[in-house]
Amino acid sequence: MNTALPNPRTPPSLTLYGVSVPSRLLLGTALYPSPKVMTDAVKASGASIVTVSVRRESARANSGMGFFELVRSLNVRVMPNTAGCRTPREAIATAHMARELFATDWIKLEVIGNDDTLQPDLFGLLEAARTLIADGFKVFPYTTEDLIAAERLREAGCEVLMPWAAPIGTGRGLANPYALRSLRTYFPDTPLIIDAGIGAPSHAAAAMEMGFDAVLLNTAVARAADPTRMAAAFAAAIAAGRSAFEAGLMEMRDTATPSTPVAGTPFFGLDKS
Amino acid sequence: MQLKVFVNGEATVTSAATLAELVAQFGFAETGVATALNGDFVPRGARQSTRLAGNDKVEIVSPRQGG
Numbered sequence: 421m422n423t424a425l426p427n428p429r430t431p432p433s434l435t436l437y438g439v440s441v442p443s444r445l446l447l448g449t450a451l452y453p454s455p456k457v458m459t460d461a462v463k464a465s466g467a468s469i470v471t472v473s474v475r476r477e478s479a480r481a482n483s484g485m486g487f488f489e490l491v492r493s494l495n496v497r498v499m500p501n502t503a504g505c506r507t508p509r510e511a512i513a514t515a516h517m518a519r520e521l522f523a524t525d526w527i528k529l530e531v532i533g534n535d536d537t538l539q540p541d542l543f544g545l546l547e548a549a550r551t552l553i554a555d556g557f558k559v560f561p562y563t564t565e566d567l568i569a570a571e572r573l574r575e576a577g578c579e580v581l582m583p584w585a586a587p588i589g590t591g592r593g594l595a596n597p598y599a600l601r602s603l604r605t606y607f608p609d610t611p612l613i614i615d616a617g618i619g620a621p622s623h624a625a626a627a628m629e630m631g632f633d634a635v636l637l638n639t640a641v642a643r644a645a646d647p648t649r650m651a652a653a654f655a656a657a658i659a660a661g662r663s664a665f666e667a668g669l670m671e672m673r674d675t676a677t678p679s680t681p682v683a684g685t686p687f688f689g690l691d692k693s
Numbered sequence: 694m695q696l697k698v699f700v701n702g703e704a705t706v707t708s709a710a711t712l713a714e715l716v717a718q719f720g721f722a723e724t725g726v727a728t729a730l731n732g733d734f735v736p737r738g739a740r741q742s743t744r745l746a747g748n749d750k751v752e753i754v755s756p757r758q759g760g
Contacts, residue, residue, distance in 0.1 A: 448758075448759060448760030449758040449759060449760075450757075450758035450759055450760045451758070451760070452758075458758070471759050471760055472756060472757065472758065472759045473756075473757045473758065473759025473760075474727065474754040474755065474756060474757060475754055475755070475757040476701040476702070476752065476753065476754055477701070477721060477725075477726050477753050477754060477755035478701075483755070484725060484726070484754075484755025484756040484757060485722065485725040485755065485756065487756050487757060487758065488755075488756035491756075500759065501759045501760070503759055503760065509732055510732070512734075513729045513732060513733055513734045513752075514754075516727075516729075516734035516736075517727035517728070517729060517734055517752075517754050518727070520727045520734075520736060520737060521726075521727045521754070521755065521756055522756065588760070638760035639760065
């Protein structure tokens with residue numbers, strides 16, 4: 421990206437709520453053509469955290485535990501979400517149900533405020549976050565790039581923030597790089613995970629070059645023609661972007677400067693003699 | 694006694710007196726689902742003592758794929 425950050429102070433490994441996380445790629449488990457492709461994609465991505473959800477179970481189907489067993493076989497940490505919830509009350513009840521089912525106090529908190537953009541309702545999000553933190557949850561709020569919302573969520577006790585890149589499922593990449601860079605600069609020590617809107621590995625690399633700590637993906641991998649290869653492509657891009665951030669990017673300039681040394685150029689000044 | 698309750702949005706008539714009995718009547722594995730009653734979470738251990746009333750709205754959920 422076009423602005424170099426100061427020497428990164430972030431530690432080499434990612435720590436979320438006291439848990440050291442080896443991979444900076446988090447992967448969703450939805451929308452894959454088959455369970456086999458999903459598990460292959462998770463393995464290829466190297467993800468150490470995958471997102472899951474809860475849904476109404478149909479009578480006598482008992483299909484949910486089969487899915488959970490499959491995810492458990494991957495030896496990754498699961499992070500349930502509250503996808504589809506539109507009020508704090510729904511999100512809170514859903515989080516509690518997810519905690520019981522998945523036996524984890526981690527929750528990706530979504531409170532959706534708009535049907536077209538699936539934009540987080542930041543007011544409802546904050547309210548739900550406060551309640552869930554009081555109930556002992558480790559809340560990962562799906563938020564926008566809004567600085568004040570981020571500040572309030574931090575004050576409420578969210579140790580990690582998950583700002584969107586663009587609306588869920590759009591694949592548009594970093595819609596507002598200026599605001600995301602501001603967020604990164606404003607919260608240098610808070611783990612920030614870009615969640616939603618990433619479409620291509622280059623988008624993920626750009627987010628990592630900006631200094632974001634990790635990227636959460638789903639549609640971009642699951643809807644690829646070859647999800648397993650795309651998962652590997654994202655893993656490479658995220659690793660490259662992170663390395664670039666740690667290496668320290670050059671500053672962008674408006675004018676050209678030669679990269680080849682000028683001194684000793686043959687024929688230099690010949691026409692003037 | 695028969696009660697009309699809503700399970701996952703569908704009206705159903707049940708002889709179950711408690712949430713635990715309802716979960717069992719539907720054939721759900723006890724540990725495979727989580728429950729809510731009228732919008733509030735009911736922990737697994739409280740289902741037995743949670744009595745149903747007419748027009749109660751029960752949610753019974755299980756693990757699913759998510760993003």
